[in-house]
Amino acid sequence: MTYHHGDLRRVLLDTALGLIAERGPNAVSLRDLARAAGVSHAAPAHHFGDKAGLFTAIAVQGQRLLADALAEELDLRRLGATYVRFATEHASHFEIMFRPDLYHRDDPELVAAKARTSDLLRAAIPGDGRDADRRVLAAWSIAHGFATLLRSGNLDHLVGDGDAEAEFAEVAELLDLPGPTPT
Amino acid sequence: MTYHHGDLRRVLLDTALGLIAERGPNAVSLRDLARAAGVSHAAPAHHFGDKAGLFTAIAVQGQRLLADALAEELDLRRLGATYVRFATEHASHFEIMFRPDLYHRDDPELVAAKARTSDLLRAAIPGDGRDADRRVLAAWSIAHGFATLLRSGNLDHLVGDGDAEAEFAEVAELLDLPGPTPT
DNA sequence: ACCCCTTCTTGTCAGTGACAAGATAGCGGC
DNA sequence: GCCGCTATCTTGTCACTGACAAGAAGGGGT
Incomplete structure (x- = not known):
């Protein structure tokens, strides 16, 4: 003991x-x-x-948590809100995950976890041409940008305290994305 | 000497x-x-x-450079591309600017420079209601998210090397924003 | 000629990350 | 019951860093 x-x-x-x-x-x-x-x-x-090894372990854990969270959301339009919620609820993980200078970028476990997250995002958008790629890019960018600006305190005058996720949902409506499985 | x-x-x-x-x-x-x-x-x-003082000076310089760049672009739809270009051309500045933990957040010069950038962004969107706020938020988020993800190496499989700005222009078209002064 | 202020140097201190070497505990084989 | 073996953790040490204090060098005003 x-x-x-x-x-x-x-x-x-x-x-x-x-x-x-x-x-x-x-x-x-x-x-x-x-x-x-x-x-x-x-x-x-x-x-x-290593110190970088510590942060690598945290980044891996974060990627897995994020992938798990994204995997449970089927509606593409809510995926962004899930992303934003993850960034606020797991702030420390999120903080580390997007600071590649802090950890070992090429760690096998990290690469695998990252690939899983990326695949989930990709699979959420129907189609597979360049248009679909652009939609992935747009959705990811707006969610990530919102989350990042929020965390760095740049949106304090535009967004209230507790309602970040709801606010993002309205912002995300400005993005032209298909609804849930419109087949 | x-x-x-x-x-x-x-x-x-x-x-x-x-x-x-x-x-x-x-x-x-x-x-x-x-x-x-x-x-x-x-x-x-x-x-x-202080070490933080050094980074503060760089952040101030960066905010001024960014404001100058944004002030020269009148077409709202190209504002995002300007933002992304700034992030790649002034990578070191951009890197520092959005890491509040590195510098003195409440430095007067920094606050002023930041306010000028923010005002420029705000003024680029017509109207002044909550809808306009949301458009500002959406435009800033998607540009910032794209720039950040790009810099952290998360878009390597989606975006080529030199054409980041052009790629972003196409991505930004998915966002529902008004054209240049449609009055 | 004198003073004073800004600019830069030298000297020093606690704290840090990395590494090397040693101590401790649990576990399997016999 | 005992022996080694290995993973786990400790102690000791080193170069480096950021911050601070005290002093030297230069320049401008009077």
Whole structure:
């Protein structure tokens, strides 16, 4: 229990997410993390190899969570809202996921998780020509842009506090996308 | 010339932009910057006070450049393309501007520059009701999302190398926005 | 000639990430 | 019951970083 509690990796990940939520990724040090988890300053390095390794693990977890969330939404027009909700509910994950300079971009697990997310997005749009690609691009861009601007505090004067998701739903209506399986 | 060349601040800013372009903002240290500029390790601190102060100066410069670029484009539908072009041409600035954790968010100069950019965006959309707000939001989101996803390497399989701006122009057509001054 | 302010330097300190080497615990084989 | 083996975690150390303090160099005004 004391030396080998076997759960350290999970504890470290959870603790790291908490620290990131408080202070942002830049202000998190491996030593802070170790202190917060009550272990020695080199324990994190063993599990993640690197500081980038820690963030890689978080990015992988985030991609999987995002894919899971997207997989449950069938209506294309609501997919964007799901994306925005993910960005607010899993802010720490989202924060890391789109900062490739923080983690190991070519980690196999990460690449796989990312591919799954990307495939889900792609599959949500009917058709497979360049037009369909553009629709994927447009839908992803508007959702990602909204979520990112929101997180960086650039929309404070345009969007209220709790209703970000609802606000986005109305914004997304300006985008010309097909409804749910109109066949 | 040697001791007081009076241009150090500008030189440091330019050098910093170069370093950021090479290695990203996280990998830039004040001491690297000082070395690259050929001055002592504390010289940057004098001009910018802080590491965050350096990034604040870059963010201010970026906001002004962006505002200038946007001010020259009258056609609303091309505003997004201008935004995307700015993000690729001034990648280092863009990178910093939307990382509030890196700089002093409440710097007066920064707030002013940001307000000018925001006003320009706002003024480009006719009307002033909630509908107009939503159009601003939609246009900004899709441009920002596209630019951000592009920069983070998430669109590599969807968008070619040099034609990002053209590709975005086509994507943006899916957005329902009024043409240039349809009065 | 003097003062004063800005600009830049030298010196120093705690904190950080990475690495090396050692300690501890659990587990299978015999 | 004991021996090794390996994964897990600790202790010790190093170069580097950001921040700060104190001082030197230059320039302008009077």
